[in-house]
Amino acid sequence: GAVVSQHPSRVICKSGTSVKIECRSLDFQATTMFWYRQFPKQSLMLMATSNEGSKATYEQGVEKDKFLINHASLTLSTLTVTSAHPEDSSFYICSARDPRGEQFFGPGTRLTVL
Amino acid sequence: KNQVEQSPQSLIILEGKNCTLQCNYTVSPFSNLRWYKQDTGRGPVSLTIMTFSENTKSNGRYTATLDADTKQSSLHITASQLSDSASYICVVRPLGGGGNKLTFGTGTQLKVEL
Numbered sequence: 001g002a003v004v005s006q007h008p009s010r011v012i013c014k015s016g017t018s019v020k021i022e023c024r025s026l027d028f029q030a031t032t033m034f035w036y037r038q039f040p041k042q043s044l045m046l047m048a049t050s051n052e053g054s055k056a057t058y059e060q061g062v063e064k065d066k067f068l069i070n071h072a073s074l075t076l077s078t079l080t081v082t083s084a085h086p087e088d089s090s091f092y093i094c095s096a097r098d099p100r101g102e103q104f105f106g107p108g109t110r111l112t113v114l
Numbered sequence: 115k116n117q118v119e120q121s122p123q124s125l126i127i128l129e130g131k132n133c134t135l136q137c138n139y140t141v142s143p144f145s146n147l148r149w150y151k152q153d154t155g156r157g158p159v160s161l162t163i164m165t166f167s168e169n170t171k172s173n174g175r176y177t178a179t180l181d182a183d184t185k186q187s188s189l190h191i192t193a194s195q196l197s198d199s200a201s202y203i204c205v206v207r208p209l210g211g212g213g214n215k216l217t218f219g220t221g222t223q224l225k226v227e228l
Contacts, residue, residue, distance in 0.1 A: 006157075043203060043218040044158070093157050101145075101207075103216060105157040 002028050004096045006106035013084055014114055021079045021109045023094030029074035030096035034103065035067070038091040050077040084113040116141040118219035120204050126225045131194055135222045137187040137204030145207040149178050149189045152201045152221070161189070161202075194226045 003026040013019050023033055031052045036044040048069055049057040056069035066088075068080040077096075081088055089112050095103040118139045127133050139147070146165050150158035162171045162178040164187070170179045175192045191198055204219035 004157075041223070043220050046215065091155070103207075105150075105159075107157040108155065110155060 002096070002098050002102075002104040004094065004104045004106040006092075006094055006109050008109060009107065010110045010112075012112045012114065015085055016083055018080055018082045019084055019111060021081075021092055021094075021111075023077045023079070023096065023106050025075045025096040025098075025104075028096070028098045030077075030098065031074060032097040033071060033077040034095045034097070035069060035077075035079050036093045036095065038093060038108075044093060081111065084111070086113045089113045116206070116208065116217045118204055118206055118217050120202075120219040120222050122222060123220070124223040124225070126227060127194055129194060129196055129226050129228055132190065132192050133194060133224065135189045135191075135202050135204075135224070137189070137219055139185050139187070139204070139206050139217070139219075141206040141208050141217050142185070143209040145209045147178075147180060147187055148205045148207070149176070149187075150203045150205060152203055154200070158203055158205075191224075196226050196228070199224060199226045 005024045007022045033050040035047045037047050038044050046059050047062045050069045050071040052071045052074055058064045071077040091108050093108045094106045097103050121136045146163050148163045149161045151161050152158045161176045162173050164171050164180045166182050177190045180187045201221040201223050203221045206217045
């Protein structure tokens, strides 16, 4: 089946620094990728839709200047959390949409901001 | 508003026992309904996928059912194992233009004990 990877799996950073998370579709091309955020014991919440070669579409309430998304190729999307603060600590999950329209999820990235 | 509700919120069963998780949805029309297993600190992994015309789908010890008339789905786990301890999420993919935005249930937290 389709495989999606994320890197890093865990990251700890100091408040005020920026963190980049990569999402890759390993065996298919994805013109569209999605970024989700998940708090403990809650379901996934869509943050933004990443479109290859164009600007990302952000969900209501998500700051586009804080969560920078770049989808430079058909197999890679990156999420950069800028000037991270402790409230940004969360589990970030990406998904990639295959040509049939199905989404496949990455393993997630645990971000801890001290 | 599209919604997916799951019950119970949490469940504890003894190893070897069976259990059934419920999912009620309002998404209509929909392309497919998936059940995912999400281990703590990991991304969701698809267990079963059903289109609106399918009534049941099995994957090993997991059997999902779908009643499109009542807009209900269930996931039955047979002969549970300790490794089944996880969150189980029901996800509905809408049909048409909104097909990119999945609707997630809140999940059922299953714990299998000795």
